[in-house]
Amino acid sequence: MSLRATHRDAGPVTVVDLSGRITLGDGSALLRKTIRGLLADERTKILLNLADVDYIDSSGIGELVSGFTAVKNRGGDLKLLQLTKKVRDLLQITKLYTVFDVYSDENSALGSFR
Amino acid sequence: MDSGDKHLEITLETQVESVNLAEEMCLRVAEAAGFGEDDCYRIGMSVREGVINAFHYGNQERPEKKIHLALDITPEKLIIHVLDEGTGFALADVPDPLAEENLLSTSGRGIFLMRAFMDEFDVVKGRNGGAEIVMSKKLPGPVGNSENGKGGT
Numbered sequence: 097m098s099l100r101a102t103h104r105d106a107g108p109v110t111v112v113d114l115s116g117r118i119t120l121g122d123g124s125a126l127l128r129k130t131i132r133g134l135l136a137d138e139r140t141k142i143l144l145n146l147a148d149v150d151y152i153d154s155s156g157i158g159e160l161v162s163g164f165t166a167v168k169n170r171g172g173d174l175k176l177l178q179l180t181k182k183v184r185d186l187l188q189i190t191k192l193y194t195v196f197d198v199y200s201d202e203n204s205a206l207g208s209f210r
Numbered sequence: 211m212d213s214g215d216k217h218l219e220i221t222l223e224t225q226v227e228s229v230n231l232a233e234e235m236c237l238r239v240a241e242a243a244g245f246g247e248d249d250c251y252r253i254g255m256s257v258r259e260g261v262i263n264a265f266h267y268g269n270q271e272r273p274e275k276k277i278h279l280a281l282d283i284t285p286e287k288l289i290i291h292v293l294d295e296g297t298g299f300a301l302a303d304v305p306d307p308l309a310e311e312n313l314l315s316t317s318g319r320g321i322f323l324m325r326a327f328m329d330e331f332d333v334v335k336g337r338n339g340g341a342e343i344v345m346s347k348k349l350p351g352p353v354g355n356s357e358n359g360k361g362g363t
Contacts, residue, residue, distance in 0.1 A: 119229075119230075119258070120226055120229055120258075120262055121227075121229070121230075153255065153258050153259065153262070153323075154259055154262065154317070154319040154320045154323055155262065158315075158316040158319070159316070161314055161316050162316045164314075165314055165316075182251065186323075189326055190307060190308070190319055190322070190323075191308050191313055192313065195313055195314065
């Protein structure tokens with residue numbers, strides 16, 4: 097299943113709803129394009145909703161990190177919402193769970209952006 | 211190889227589509243061999259990462275080069291070989307992705323994931339001088355045993 101991405105504004109925060117797989121090729125490329133597009137529009141507070149993302153490979157992990165760094169470099173914040181078990185486990189074994197701010201509740205996540 | 215062992219091999223093009231193809235093929239073999247859902251996920255991910263490694267690092271994304279994938283099922287385990295046509299590499303030279311200075315690296319986690327998800331993992335010099343990844347997972351035992359053979363009682 098390829099990746100789909102839609103985004104919606106919640107005040108100053110843009111929530112990106114992702115579904116499918118973030119893997120080498122189209123999935124990683126779409127995530128990159130989405131984040132770079134938001135930054136070009138000066139949207140630097142980004143919440144990635146991964147509730148429907150059931151698979152990420154090393155390329156997808158790399159793209160999450162790349163997006164995180166790009167947003168931070170613009171003075172913004174990129175946070176993660178509603179990880180599936182597989183994605184949570186993957187971020188834990190790669191120690192990235194300590195790098196990203198991760199939330200299970202959208203309102204709490206939105207409230208965390210300053 | 212014992213007469214009861216099963217062997218399957220395929221030559222893949224150096225292209226992104228080969229990653230999905232290899233994963234799908236290995237998932238079918240793993241399911242047929244009796245692995246459960248969690249182990250199939252780990253095996254599929256490891257094959258993906260092995261083929262990504264061959265595609266990107268080994269063959270340098272050069273389309274004239276091939277990726278050779280082979281599977282062996284013995285009475286004890288599923289063994290996967292991924293051979294590229296690059297110049298090879300030493301595992302000792304691969305940076306640790308968990309090191310503080312590498313945590314925000316955008317690449318370099320494939321080897322780590324294969325090591326984490328499979329029971330055995332090694333990289334040897336292939337017959338053509340490229341890198342050959344060899345990894346295996348113990349076949350599931352009877353009901354009641356540990357699913358992946360790691361630390362079961």
